[in-house]
Amino acid sequence: xxxxxxxxxxxxxxxxxxxxxxxxxxxxxxxxxxxxxxxxxxxxxxxxxxxxxxxxxxxxxxxxxxxxxxxxxxxxxxxxxxxxxxxxxxxxxxxx
Numbered sequence: 001x002x003x004x005x006x007x008x009x010x011x012x013x014x015x016x017x018x019x020x021x022x023x024x025x026x027x028x029x030x031x032x033x034x035x036x037x038x039x040x041x042x043x044x045x046x047x048x049x050x051x052x053x054x055x056x057x058x059x060x061x062x063x064x065x066x067x068x069x070x071x072x073x074x075x076x077x078x079x080x081x082x083x084x085x086x087x088x089x090x091x092x093x094x095x096x
Contacts, residue, residue, distance in 0.1 A: 002035055010041070017045055025049040038069040047079050051086070059083055 013028045029046035032039050043066040050059035063080055070076045 006032060006035055006039070009035075013042065013045060022049040022053045026053070037065065040070065040073075043070065044075055044079075051079070051082055056083065056087060 009028055009032045013025065013032070016024045016028065019025075025045050026049045029042040029049070032042035033046065036042075043062070047059055047062045047066065050056075050062055060083060063076070063083060066076055066079075
């Protein structure tokens with residue numbers, strides 16, 4: 001049953017991932033990650049959706065969770081770079 005659920009959610013994610021509906025991407029990926037927290041594509045899509053929604057506190061939490069499963073993957077370091085670049089840029093703008 002769990003594999004069927006994941007397959008259905010993966011299909012839904014594939015359909016919605018290219019849209020501007022970041023809220024739906026977040027909802028679907030969270031369902032997948034509840035079943036399988038080490039699902040790589042769900043982690044990638046979740047973190048990018050949180051970035052696009054500018055919910056950086058939740059993005060940081062998702063990054064920390066994903067780092068436990070994917071510490072050597074290029075994409076996680078790219079997303080960390082985006083996070084710190086954005087947060088640093090925001091802090092710089094506030095300081096001006």
